[in-house]
Amino acid sequence: MKVNRAFLCVVLGALILSLAAIPSTAADPLVVWCETIRMGTIEPIAAEWSKKTGVPVKVEPAGILETANKVQMAGPMGKGPDVFCSLSGTLGQLVITGTVAPIKTEFVDLSNFMDVGIDAATFGGKLYGVPYDISGVAMIYNKAIWPEPPATFDEVIAKSRELRKQDMFGILWSLETFYHSHAIMAGYGSYIFAETESWWDSDDIGLANEGAVKGVKLLKKLRTEGIIPVGTDYQVAPAKFSEGKAAAIIDGSWALPGIKQAGIDYGIAPIPKLDNGVYPA
Template sequence: MQIRRKSFLALGAAGAATALLAACGGESSPDTAATEPAPASDGGGEADPSAAPARADADLVIWADEKKAASLQEPIAAWAQTQGITAAVQTISNDPQAAFVTANQAGNGPDVMLGAHDWIGNLVQNAAIVPVQLPSDAADKLAPIGMTAVQFEGQTYGVPYAVETLALFANNALTAAPEPTSIEELVAAGTEGGAENVLSLPVGEQGDAYHMQPLYSSGGGYLFGADASGNLDPKDLGVGKEGSIAAGEKIKALGEQGVLKTSISGDNAISLFTDGKAAYLVSGPWALADIAKSGLDVTMSAVPGFEGMEPAKPFAGVNAFYVASSGKNQGFAQQLLSDVASSPDIARAMFASNQLPPVSLDLQTELAADNPEMVRIAELAESTDPMPSIPAMSEIWAPLGQAQANIVGGADPSEVMTSAGEQIAGKIGA
């Protein structure tokens, strides 16, 4: 599965900014660059055996991508010493989800895996992870969105530690409405400000359903309904139904106004904003460093919805620790996850070298003064929905994104949404 977005949680932050300059507290910015575009997660299919290392000779073995593995080395070494065991953190550079599934099935994988929460459905389907037992006070220690994201079919399958979502960034020099309460207000203020582009939101020729989700959800669209138990139901597919068509009509109107453009994609959305060519930007924490470097006077707020319609709900993406089903030492793995849930110590140490919006409520409080934007992103995530983690979600991205791009380009919303729904339904058997 490929999500057309820049993702902090997929590859980690490359020196995230600690301030948004004048509009967000007036602090100076570090000299850092934004993370490169990357998929949030892979499809969990067959992995190249060379992508996975041989299991280290240690009591507890953890696998993670390069950024997270580097940030884990010192805190895990300290934790292992207190436990009287040895631990090793190993890096998975390519297709980490698929590499983990393959290695776990072969019995030579890790005890703990770090990854995005939307892996859970596929990992459970492949019997790669087991439920975890959290401390009784976990709900008081961890942000609700994090706890919700790691639930699947009534079980808790991981311990969350970082979260990301989309926000609205306003160039205060180009708009008199830095925190618009509706898309209509945003369009009016951005137009009046005379910006070359009212809104820099990635669409591209092939679409970007991730970045379009706030508008799609506000316009009435949904992806999957829920069954009687509250679990997402792939048989109840929202794409192609009335709500998605209504959302398509709103998206088409923005295309006709020139507010949404297929010429704006993940490759240029942030730079258009930081170059002063857009009044507003819809992006995530991966944009903070470039915005800070730009020297612009910027305000960050929630992405607004359409006037009189549903609230805009971007996706939340959560990173979590998982216990491998075929790990050699599940007892140590469960203890580590329990300790991560109970105390911010490991997440705090990881943040020092790999800044991600934290899920730990105590860590949010600690970081609020020096890292207000990171904490604000985490707070904004509480008003969003976790990205669906059911396996059927992998079939949504391309058809829905392409339908939305076609609508921005002038296509009939009813026709293309219906077609996209039929295509997705055929893939997932809905």
């Protein structure tokens, strides 16, 4: 490891993070961990950077969901990567444990990135990485069942009740996963921390306000009526959709390869409006 050369992260782009400095020799290769599906993009960029600087680079595959934990274990032993891809949700943990170091912003043209991406890579006013992918969830629907996407959640519920009689599903997602379900709560006015002009107010938490309660009641309704049954997780939902047994799922772009392979004629639309006329967000 030799993270004093961590400015490679600005060449690669990412929520690519650099490790806190650990002494090393210049002869060591700079090690980069990234998702397997990103290696085809990162390897040629790393090779070009290596050619210009004379610093060898070794790009290694690493699962995005496990990277943060693995880095925290390997870093103190002087092992692991100098630069790595990680989910923005792990940044606070990595900073607090002293695992990552802030990057020098003079190496980065921040105008090339969306503000929301830079915000996600910032902690305590310091930039720790740069975004390479901004993902979200939407409604993916089966055009054979829904030629046009439903406009409201009331339509979704009505269709779901009808399809359950045929042992099919109107809409599925991992109901217990906050990443997916908070959109429903937020549509009614829930929030995690209140946003201020410069940061977030950690004393103002909106997870138990009136909107949050209303959102949770809708989620409970989906479960108690069997619209989204117990056991529906991030694997079951896309699997049922790919089998043609679900009219729609709430998921991200990562679900599309399997759906395409299954030959489903699908469309993508916003999560339908709630009964207050607001889109879940």
